[in-house]
Amino acid sequence: MGDILNVSHLTKRFSGLVAVDDLSLTVKERQIHTLIGPNGAGKSTTINLITGVLKGDTGTITFAGKDISDMPTHKIAQLGLGRTFQNIKLFGAMSVIENLMVGAHKNTSQGIVNFLWNTKRAKDEEEKMRAHAEQVLKQIDMYSHKDDMVNELPYGLRKMTELGRTLMIDPKMILLDEPAAGLNPSERQEFIQHLKDVYDSGIDLFLIEHNMDVVMSISHYITVINFGAKIAEGEPKEVVNNPEVIKAYLGSRFKAE
Amino acid sequence: MKSRKNIIGIVCLIVAVILPWLFNSTYYLSLFGQTLINIIIVFGLNFITGLTRNMNLGTAGIMAVGAYTSALLSTRLGISPWIGLAAAILVGFLIGRGLGYPSLRISGVYLSLTTIAFGEIVRLVLNNTTSVTGGAQGLTNVPVFSIFGFQIQRGIPFYYFLLLFMLLMFWISTRIVRSKWGRAFKAISDNPDAAESLGIDIAKIKILAFTLAAIYAALGGALYGNLMGYLNPSTFNFDFSINFVIMLMIGGIGIVRGNIIGAIVVTMLPELLRFLGDYYQLVFYTIAFIGAIKLPQGWPAGIVSLVKWVARKTGSKSRKEG
Ligand SMILES: Nc1ncnc2c1ncn2[C@@H]1O[C@H](COP(=O)(O)OP(=O)(O)O)[C@@H](O)[C@H]1O
Ligand SMILES: [Mg+2]
Numbered sequence: 001m002g003d004i005l006n007v008s009h010l011t012k013r014f015s016g017l018v019a020v021d022d023l024s025l026t027v028k029e030r031q032i033h034t035l036i037g038p039n040g041a042g043k044s045t046t047i048n049l050i051t052g053v054l055k056g057d058t059g060t061i062t063f064a065g066k067d068i069s070d071m072p073t074h075k076i077a078q079l080g081l082g083r084t085f086q087n088i089k090l091f092g093a094m095s096v097i098e099n100l101m102v103g104a105h106k107n108t109s110q111g112i113v114n115f116l117w118n119t120k121r122a123k124d125e126e127e128k129m130r131a132h133a134e135q136v137l138k139q140i141d142m143y144s145h146k147d148d149m150v151n152e153l154p155y156g157l158r159k160m161t162e163l164g165r166t167l168m169i170d171p172k173m174i175l176l177d178e179p180a181a182g183l184n185p186s187e188r189q190e191f192i193q194h195l196k197d198v199y200d201s202g203i204d205l206f207l208i209e210h211n212m213d214v215v216m217s218i219s220h221y222i223t224v225i226n227f228g229a230k231i232a233e234g235e236p237k238e239v240v241n242n243p244e245v246i247k248a249y250l251g252s253r254f255k256a257e
Numbered sequence: 258m259k260s261r262k263n264i265i266g267i268v269c270l271i272v273a274v275i276l277p278w279l280f281n282s283t284y285y286l287s288l289f290g291q292t293l294i295n296i297i298i299v300f301g302l303n304f305i306t307g308l309t310r311n312m313n314l315g316t317a318g319i320m321a322v323g324a325y326t327s328a329l330l331s332t333r334l335g336i337s338p339w340i341g342l343a344a345a346i347l348v349g350f351l352i353g354r355g356l357g358y359p360s361l362r363i364s365g366v367y368l369s370l371t372t373i374a375f376g377e378i379v380r381l382v383l384n385n386t387t388s389v390t391g392g393a394q395g396l397t398n399v400p401v402f403s404i405f406g407f408q409i410q411r412g413i414p415f416y417y418f419l420l421l422f423m424l425l426m427f428w429i430s431t432r433i434v435r436s437k438w439g440r441a442f443k444a445i446s447d448n449p450d451a452a453e454s455l456g457i458d459i460a461k462i463k464i465l466a467f468t469l470a471a472i473y474a475a476l477g478g479a480l481y482g483n484l485m486g487y488l489n490p491s492t493f494n495f496d497f498s499i500n501f502v503i504m505l506m507i508g509g510i511g512i513v514r515g516n517i518i519g520a521i522v523v524t525m526l527p528e529l530l531r532f533l534g535d536y537y538q539l540v541f542y543t544i545a546f547i548g549a550i551k552l553p554q555g556w557p558a559g560i561v562s563l564v565k566w567v568a569r570k571t572g573s574k575s576r577k578e579g
């Protein structure tokens with residue numbers, strides 16, 4: 001299996017602060033790769049750099065064999081790199097299904113002029129988008145909420161909507177920034193199951209996660225960063241027994257048996 | 258609910274069809290015609306200011322360019338007003354592009370100022386190129402349309418022509434708003450970060466919204482020339498641009514049906530308030546201002562929730578009494 005994502009010597013400074021410090025990591029195809037580290041370690045910044053939201057000071061990033069270091073965010077997404085946000089970012093004025101349908105926009109081909117006169121094709125395209133959204137909503141058990149306004153949904157379902165929306169872009173890979181944060185234990189179990197299903201459907205995952213139960217149950221590979229720099233990486237069992245990781249991050253919070 | 262909305266729509270349409278026979282005078286028919294044109298222009302503004310939330314205070318300027326393009330072609334070169342209409346679409350397209358690009362770099366107040374500047378430049382140019390546009394004297398003898406050799410005379414025939422045109426634009430606008438385009442317009446203003454993360458090119462969508470708005474305004478301008486038969490730069494002033502934004506706000510931002518109501522209210526209200534004389538502007542802008550603050554969802558939605566509130570109050574009271 002090749003690499004799907006490659007980050008090489010990535011550095012990002014915010015005025016004085018080095019948020020990401022000469023970070024290199026490789027995500028292999030067909031793996032769930034987790035990034036862990038203390039608060040403020042630079043995890044979200046790393047995802048923002050990969051997705052082009054922030055521009056790195058140095059370093060290169062390749063995704064699916066393409067250099068995306070200088071690409072704008074929407075181009076990167078068009079290559080099939082989806083993401084969710086640490087603070088959920090939904091379209092508040094729209095319903096659940098409309099949120100998902102925005103995710104399908106990039107995969108449609110009809111231009112506005114053709115849309116205006118070829119009403120038949122426009123209708124077909126719209127119906128295809130809707131059918132796709134409905135199928136994804138069924139997959140994530142949210143079909144019964146399809147016409148709810150997202151602002152009126154409870155937190156857990158808003159997170160799920162965001163996952164559904166990024167599935168709509170037909171991603172090769174999804175970056176998830178703390179997907180289980182703020183969920184209660186049963187919601188968390190459900191979310192993990194959905195993530196596993198997403199992974200089984202052929203989509204590679206790269207996630208940031210604090211909850212070590214989640215990390216251990218889902219990850220194939222873990223990278224640990226502290227102060228923006230990588231301090232360890234490897235299989236879950238190796239990583240949690242690494243003294244430096246225990247000192248910097250896990251402390252007494254997690255003991256591997 | 259849906260069928261009730263359809264019934265209201267059909268009733269409105271019937272009223273619109275018999276209206277010119279009830280108020281059959283040059284004055285009223287011109288007023289109704291202007292209302293229909295304003296409705297079309299607000300449909301366009303709805304894309305850029307309503308859905309993508311970019312303030313456009315240059316609508317009158319765009320309208321003027323459309324109006325003069327069409328009118329100059331027909332009065333100076335004898336070209337059919339139909340071609341003038343097509344030319345207005347073309348200049349609308351170009352203006353939309355031209356105004357869309359700065360909107361990628363500037364936003365908020367600065368973008369508003371840019372659009373104001375555009376409108377003022379247009380007016381100054383029209384005023385000062387006397388040899389072509391007639392300057393402050395204006396342009397007269399703008400012709401009417403012909404279909405199969407029959408002229409669509411000003412008055413009732415042209416009213417119906419404009420009504421059909423408005424309905425066509427209503428249909429187009431509704432389709433756009435309810436499609437992937439409408440969702441993309443809303444998405445880029447609602448949460449641009451999320452929109453980008455889904456592969457949406459914000460620049461492209463924003464320029465599209467500007468272009469649609471400009472095409473609608475230029476078309477409206479061309480029709481305005483045909484309706485009035487004469488053009489004068491002073492018509493297309495800053496107040497006029499502001500009025501379009503007020504129409505949009507009154508009808509409820511982003512709502513196509515609301516656009517119609519907003520345009521009717523703002524175009525007709527001055528006539529209803531005419532008895533106030535010089536105080537009319539004060540009263541009009543006060544009403545619009547209070548509406549903007551108290552009914553941010555627009556008047557129709559505000560009135561609906563008011564009615565519901567009253568119904569709930571009286572309902573609970575009668576329940577208590579009973
Ligand atoms: N846009 C920004 N401007 C300035 N500092 C930032 C910005 N984003 C993040 N930081 C800082 O960079 C560091 C890493 O932040 P972040 O990547 O959000 O950490 P986390 O690992 O908790 O996700 C923090 O010290 C944070 O305050
Ligand atoms: Mg974070």
